[in-house]
Amino acid sequence: MGSILPFPAAGAGKPSQIGFDRLELTRILDVYGRMVAAGMWRDYAIELGRDAAVFAAFRRSAERPEYRIEKRPALRAKQGMWALVGEHGAVLKRGQELATVLAPLERRLMKVVED
Template structure:
């Protein structure tokens, strides 16, 4: 038999990323917003301090929302933050679900119209 080399679990050392359940939750919301015709594009940035998921109405403008994961803030305000288009913090918390709630409420309004 050959030697099996283990796959690195988190990419580069010190890089922050999204876990599979977190990314599934974010991409599920993104897919529903695309189906409603509201979002058109997204981008992800995985860095040493934070992992950021940005959702765009159109590709050539600022993101409408950014979902940030900053583990350094885990014991303070919470590691999750929802940042609006102008850079204001819309919601911050310790768990992803409540942080995504304002977008999900907006989706309900979009479908209701």
């Protein structure tokens, strides 16, 4: 008869690709949509790799990303798996929760309303 081979990802300790789950992507796209509505961003890109998943937001599609939201599960126990990286590569915010990392972007959307 034939031989039974195990599914490749079944025995591996590390996943072959890091990604965003539905709630994380919903939260990120919510901020992205509000930034587009405010006229600050126009394009985005998603990169799913072995070590990290990256959501990059662009002012214009031909430029470097203005912000990158990175998910690195290997840093979960150390510095936090979420990071907000600026245009020049500086880490602006790092943490365990996505909401705290997105807080600086949320603050950019706030406007003072007068009575």
